[in-house]
Amino acid sequence: MKSVEEIKSAIEAAVPGATVSVVPNPAPTAQHSLLIGAERAIQIAEFLRDDGELALDFLSNVTGVDWLDKEISEKVKVTRQVPKSVDGVEQIVEETVEETRKRVELGYLEAVYHLYSVAKKHGPVVVRLRTANRTDQVELPSLTPIWRSAEFQEREIFDLFGIVFTGHPDLRRILMWDEFKDHPMRRDYVEPDDFEYEPTPHDEVLKRAQEHKAKVAAGEAIQ
Amino acid sequence: MAESLFGANRQMAVDENLKIELGKQGVFVTTIQELYNWGRRSSIWPMQFGLACCAIEMIATTMARYDLARFGSEVFRPSPRQADLMIISGTVTKKMAPQVVRLYNQMAEPRYVIAMGACAISGGPFKQGYNVLKGIDRYIPVDVHIPGCPPRPEALIQAFMTLQKKIDGQHLTGEERPRHLDEQAPGEFPVPEFGEHDLDPPSNPGTWTVPKIIQ
Numbered sequence: 215m216k217s218v219e220e221i222k223s224a225i226e227a228a229v230p231g232a233t234v235s236v237v238p239n240p241a242p243t244a245q246h247s248l249l250i251g252a253e254r255a256i257q258i259a260e261f262l263r264d265d266g267e268l269a270l271d272f273l274s275n276v277t278g279v280d281w282l283d284k285e286i287s288e289k290v291k292v293t294r295q296v297p298k299s300v301d302g303v304e305q306i307v308e309e310t311v312e313e314t315r316k317r318v319e320l321g322y323l324e325a326v327y328h329l330y331s332v333a334k335k336h337g338p339v340v341v342r343l344r345t346a347n348r349t350d351q352v353e354l355p356s357l358t359p360i361w362r363s364a365e366f367q368e369r370e371i372f373d374l375f376g377i378v379f380t381g382h383p384d385l386r387r388i389l390m391w392d393e394f395k396d397h398p399m400r401r402d403y404v405e406p407d408d409f410e411y412e413p414t415p416h417d418e419v420l421k422r423a424q425e426h427k428a429k430v431a432a433g434e435a436i437q
Numbered sequence: 438m439a440e441s442l443f444g445a446n447r448q449m450a451v452d453e454n455l456k457i458e459l460g461k462q463g464v465f466v467t468t469i470q471e472l473y474n475w476g477r478r479s480s481i482w483p484m485q486f487g488l489a490c491c492a493i494e495m496i497a498t499t500m501a502r503y504d505l506a507r508f509g510s511e512v513f514r515p516s517p518r519q520a521d522l523m524i525i526s527g528t529v530t531k532k533m534a535p536q537v538v539r540l541y542n543q544m545a546e547p548r549y550v551i552a553m554g555a556c557a558i559s560g561g562p563f564k565q566g567y568n569v570l571k572g573i574d575r576y577i578p579v580d581v582h583i584p585g586c587p588p589r590p591e592a593l594i595q596a597f598m599t600l601q602k603k604i605d606g607q608h609l610t611g612e613e614r615p616r617h618l619d620e621q622a623p624g625e626f627p628v629p630e631f632g633e634h635d636l637d638p639p640s641n642p643g644t645w646t647v648p649k650i651i652q
Contacts, residue, residue: 390568391532391631398567405567406635410647419565437640437647 215336218246221268225250228265229257237342247326247340252354255343256381259360262329262339270329270339273361276368278375279324280348280400287316321348323377327357327364345377348400356382374399410437470609477521477547478509478604481597484520484540485513489527491554491587498590508597517543522600524593525579528556528563529570531636538576538628546617546624549604551596552579555586562586575640577626578616 216224222234225248233251250258262270290313298307323345330337345352356379358364368379369388376397379385387394396403407429409415409422429435451459451466459466487495499505499513514520517540529537541550552573555561563569573579580603581596588596607615616622623643629636 389532393631393633395633403567406639408571408635408639411571411650413650436642 215331215334215339216268218248218339221262221339222248224265224268225258225261228261229254232258234258245338245340247342249342249344252343252345255355255357256360259341259357262341263360267334268339269331269333270337272330272332272337273327273357273363274330274338275326275328276357276364276371277326277328278371278377278399279326280375281321281324282348282401283321284319285316286319287314289313290315320346322346323348323352323375325354325368325371325377327361329361352376353378353380355380356385358382373397376400407435410435473609474605474607478601480509480512481522481549481600481604482512482514482520483510483522483524484517484544485515486523486540487526488529488533488537489554489556491526491557494587494590495524495526495553495593498593503590503594505594505597508594508601510597517541518545520544521547522549522551523577524551524553525557525573526553527587528561529573531568531570532631534570534573534576534636535628535630537573538626541577542625542628547615548617549580549600550577551581551583551593551600553583553585553593553596554588555584558582558584570636572645575645576629577641578644 218236222236225232225234232254235249237247237249239245239247262268291310292313293308293310295306296309298305300307325343327341327343328337329339329341343354345354354377356364356368358368358379359381365383366388368377368382369385371377372379372382372385373387373389374397386392390398398405407422407426409419409426410430412419412423415423426435430437451468456466487493497503499511505511510522517523521544523537523541523544525537541548550573552558556563556569557573558579560566560569560571564571570576574582581599583592583596585592607613609618626644627638627641629638629641631637
């Protein structure tokens with residue numbers, strides 16, 4: 215099978231305007247993946263399936279990943295002008311100071327597709343799609359029209375991570391009920407407070423049980 | 438335990454020794470209560486529904502090797518209207534809980550519940566999860582709890598025998614009469630609704646209160 219770099223250049227040659235980059239995997243498996251741009255994802259998927267040499271006709275698995283906002287602090291050297299008295303005379307002197315700057319790298323939601331070829335007996339090729347952020351721009355094109363087996367798994371990702379797959383034939387929650395508002399697999403999900411009876415609490419459960427007790431004492435919860 | 442269950446029942450109009458003596462002479466003496474309870478306990482028809490892996494053990498219990506028919510419970514009814522016993526055999530997810538309560542409401546009195554396995558009695562290995570009910574007794578009254586993951590068929594048979602003893606010890610009149618003979622007892626249990634974050638209400642305070650932990 216072609217290496218990921220070769221697949222990347224094949225995609226770029228076949229699909230004009232496609233943005234593809236390789237996400238390296240430093241583990242011994244070295245299962246590098248391809249990060250593809252959402253705007254050409256359908257065409258890229260079509261190419262991966264229909265290309266004679268790749269023939270990735272089988273979508274084995276679709277999964278979601280939640281990447282939280284990352285705060286990055288870095289040290290920057292800044293020159294600034296500082297008033298200073300030199301020999302009793304007020305002067306403006308240039309000084310170089312090291313400053314710590316913090317910036318927030320926006321988190322995103324990711325859908326990961328594992329592709330195999332039954333015809334060519336090779337795989338997997340790992341393809342990733344990322345949303346712009348994890349709050350309001352959570353749309354990704356659905357690959358169900360290309361691989362039908364994505365249907366239920368994309369519904370599951372919609373249910374548990376909250377990625378909205380545009381072009382999906384039947385995008386409803388699949389595990390939780392329709393009235394449910396949260397996305398339980400997101401890393402900032404807070405589960406409902408039913409820690410009223412914990413006979414053997416420890417760690418996180420102990421913390422939640424104590425919080426619940428405090429709530430009952432304050433009269434905010436019934437039992 | 439059997440003594441305490443049967444003890445009160447034996448203080449009847451007919452002396453126990455006299456009853457045996459009459460039996461030797463071919464005269465059968467009984468009370469309405471005894472006959473009624475014997476009838477109820479000898480043909481407990483379970484409802485045919487399984488929730489998770491415990492259901493496999495429940496099926497094994499009904500088959501030839503363990504043969505639940507010995508206890509008069511081989512007739513699994515596919516309708517709650519014809520069933521006496523609900524075996525909660527497995528994990529009750531929050532999505533399934535309203536349907537379980539609704540099925541229980543549709544059963545005719547007298548009705549009984551066996552909570553089978555760790556999940557049904559407490560949520561089991563999924564207790565700290567967001568999607569599994571932490572024990573079905575939060576919504577409906579449970580007669581017998583069986584621990585185990587899953588419980589063996591012998592454990593389920595033990596639960597049947599415990600339930601039979603419980604039925605045998607019931608009085609038809611007085612304060613401790615069973616629910617179906619008590620007009621004041623609740624006949625219908627509120628079905629929880631799907632909320633935005635959890636089931637609403639998270640438990641039925643009429644059936645379940647937080648157990649006290651004695652340390």
